Amino acid sequence: GQQLNQSPQSMFIQEGEDVSMNCTSSSIFNTWLWYKQEPGEGPVLLIALYKAGELTSNGRLTAQFGITRKDSFLNISASIPSDVGIYFCAGQNTDKLIFGTGTRLQVFP
Amino acid sequence: EAQVTQNPRYLITVTGKKLTVTCSQNMNHEYMSWYRQDPGLGLRQIYYSMNVEVTDKGDVPEGYKVSRKEKRNFPLILESPSPNQTSLYFCASSVAGGSGANVLTFGAGSRLTVL
Numbered sequence: 410g411q412q413l414n415q416s417p418q419s420m421f422i423q424e425g426e427d428v429s430m431n432c433t434s435s436s437i438f439n440t441w442l443w444y445k446q447e448p449g450e451g452p453v454l455l456i457a458l459y460k461a462g463e464l465t466s467n468g469r470l471t472a473q474f475g476i477t478r479k480d481s482f483l484n485i486s487a488s489i490p491s492d493v494g495i496y497f498c499a500g501q502n503t504d505k506l507i508f509g510t511g512t513r514l515q516v517f518p
Numbered sequence: 519e520a521q522v523t524q525n526p527r528y529l530i531t532v533t534g535k536k537l538t539v540t541c542s543q544n545m546n547h548e549y550m551s552w553y554r555q556d557p558g559l560g561l562r563q564i565y566y567s568m569n570v571e572v573t574d575k576g577d578v579p580e581g582y583k584v585s586r587k588e589k590r591n592f593p594l595i596l597e598s599p600s601p602n603q604t605s606l607y608f609c610a611s612s613v614a615g616g617s618g619a620n621v622l623t624f625g626a627g628s629r630l631t632v633l
Contacts (some may be wrong), residue, residue, distance in 0.1 A: 442621075447627070450626055451608050451627055452524070452561070506563070511561075
């Protein structure tokens with residue numbers, strides 16, 4: 410089955426730094442979603458994007474729906490220790506939802 | 519509290535011993551789905567259900583069965599588990615499976631080890 414490629418695979422950063430990650434696909438999607446999974450928990454939705462070129466913020470998080478509809482980006486500003494987790498992108502068309510391979514984020518104080 | 523509940527959370531079993539992972543949601547969601555999470559592979563869909571008595575294969579259905587006899591429950595059955603089914607499993611549900619409505623609520627996960 411299709412999977413979305415996320416990069417980087419993992420990140421080790423210092424508290425206060427900004428973080429950027431992206432997700433690419435060979436297919437076009439109508440919706441892009443970003444989820445966060447904290448240790449020992451299931452993924453939780455952070456941001457949903459419905460339109461090509463859309464830029465949406467949720468606190469310190471900002472995500473963009475790529476113009477080509479084949480990619481999406483997530484930025485986290487001024488990272489804090491509780492940002493630790495695995496971030497998954499997901500692309501959606503009709504009732505099919507495809508997840509990315511995940512970006513593991515570690516934040517050191 | 520609105521939630522998706524999976525049991526067991528942790529299980530170690532042996533090859534060939536049938537097991538069931540239960541999943542229950544209390545949000546009256548129509549859509550339910552099972553995923554497995556493996557390092558470097560992200561979340562891959564095993565089976566999903568658009569409504570009661572309707573189930574469909576996802577991307578990696580081999581070795582798994584599901585049933586949807588009631589709206590709230592969607593058990594995952596491994597008839598004859600094998601070591602390659604060692605993984606972290608997530609059940610998820612949403613209001614509906616249509617475009618724009620698929621905001622999934624995930625359970626906390628079930629870590630399965632098959633020896």
